[in-house]
Amino acid sequence: xxxxxxxxxxxxxxxxxxxxxxxxxxxxxxxxxxxxxxxxxxxxxxxxxxxxxxxxxxxxxxxxxxxxxxxxxxxxxxxxxxxxxxxxxxxxxxxxxxxxxxxxxxxxxxxxxxxxxxxxxxxxxxxxxxxxxxxxxxxxxxxxxxxxxxxxxxxxxxxxxxxxxxxxxxxxxxxxxxxxxxxxxxxxxxxxxxxxxxxxxxxxxxxxxxxxxxxxxxxxxxxxxxxxxxxxxxxxxxxxxxxxxxxxxxxxxxxxxxxxxxxxxxxxxxxxxxxxxxxxxxxxxxxxxxxxx
Numbered sequence: 663x664x665x666x667x668x669x670x671x672x673x674x675x676x677x678x679x680x681x682x683x684x685x686x687x688x689x690x691x692x693x694x695x696x697x698x699x700x701x702x703x704x705x706x707x708x709x710x711x712x713x714x715x716x717x718x719x720x721x722x723x724x725x726x727x728x729x730x731x732x733x734x735x736x737x738x739x740x741x742x743x744x745x746x747x748x749x750x751x752x753x754x755x756x757x758x759x760x761x762x763x764x765x766x767x768x769x770x771x772x773x774x775x776x777x778x779x780x781x782x783x784x785x786x787x788x789x790x791x792x793x794x795x796x797x798x799x800x801x802x803x804x805x806x807x808x809x810x811x812x813x814x815x816x817x818x819x820x821x822x823x824x825x826x827x828x829x830x831x832x833x834x835x836x837x838x839x840x841x842x843x844x845x846x847x848x849x850x851x852x853x854x855x856x857x858x859x860x861x862x863x864x865x866x867x868x869x870x871x872x873x874x875x876x877x878x879x880x881x882x883x884x885x886x887x888x889x890x891x892x893x894x895x896x897x898x899x900x901x902x903x904x905x906x907x908x909x910x911x912x913x914x915x916x917x918x919x920x921x922x923x924x925x926x927x928x929x930x931x932x933x934x935x936x937x938x939x940x941x942x943x944x945x946x947x948x949x950x951x952x953x954x955x
Contacts, residue, residue: 684933
């Protein structure tokens with residue numbers, strides 16, 4: 663299956679901006695479940711400097727500088743993605759317990775450095791007592807890690823209400839835990855905090871989710887969304903993705919852009935402008951299936 667993704671971000675400034683520096687993380691990764699057939703980035707105004715590089719986590723980033731006066735900045739990323747099937751479901755179900763995985767990570771002396779880094783919490787995913795207590799419910803003695811991860815995903819879906827606008831990217835996990843509501847990035851952060859509290863490795867996944875219109879309705883352009891979910895390292899299975907917002911193992915409708923410890927490792931577009939005034943932001947995402955032939 664092929665998807666064409668168009669992601670347009672537009673900043674409207676309340677005064678003329680003479681210069682801005684930006685980093686865009688909009689290039690989909692090549693993974694066992696997908697391959698990026700093509701990618702283009704159109705920036706207006708035209709950047710004076712534009713460079714591409716790979717970050718610590720293997721994500722592809724574009725750094726660009728605009729050195730002319732402008733009142734609007736528009737960044738449009740266009741990708742064509744081929745989905746290769748859901749690799750996580752094609753490997754045997756692992757009965758490895760969560761305790762043995764925890765001990766494996768804790769005692770690793772070099773052969774699991776990539777996985778181990780995702781078991782260490784920082785300020786964004788640090789669990790308080792309430793989060794630790796919530797996490798422990800899914801991890802009874804001897805329980806297979808895959809089964810515990812499924813249970814955690816289902817519990818967050820059931821116990822927390824999706825509430826757009828209640829949180830921001832800076833809302834602490836403790837507040838999400840107390841209020842029992844948030845959005846996809848909050849639920850991903852919460853899940854990661856729960857796994858790290860148990861000594862396990864979990865990472866934040868940023869990407870897109872195709873929306874399907876109601877029967878008889880035409881799909882509207884630009885209504886698809888950036889999305890976030892989490893992934894857990896399970897011995898014998900590798901990294902397995904879980905979406906607590908929809909209580910679903912990600913399938914062909916999910917397109918991965920990148921991953922890191924949390925949202926701030928995978929911000930789609932960030933930058934610095936020479937201005938003291940406010941600005942408005944609009945984002946449009948269109949995920950469209952295209953013929954393979």
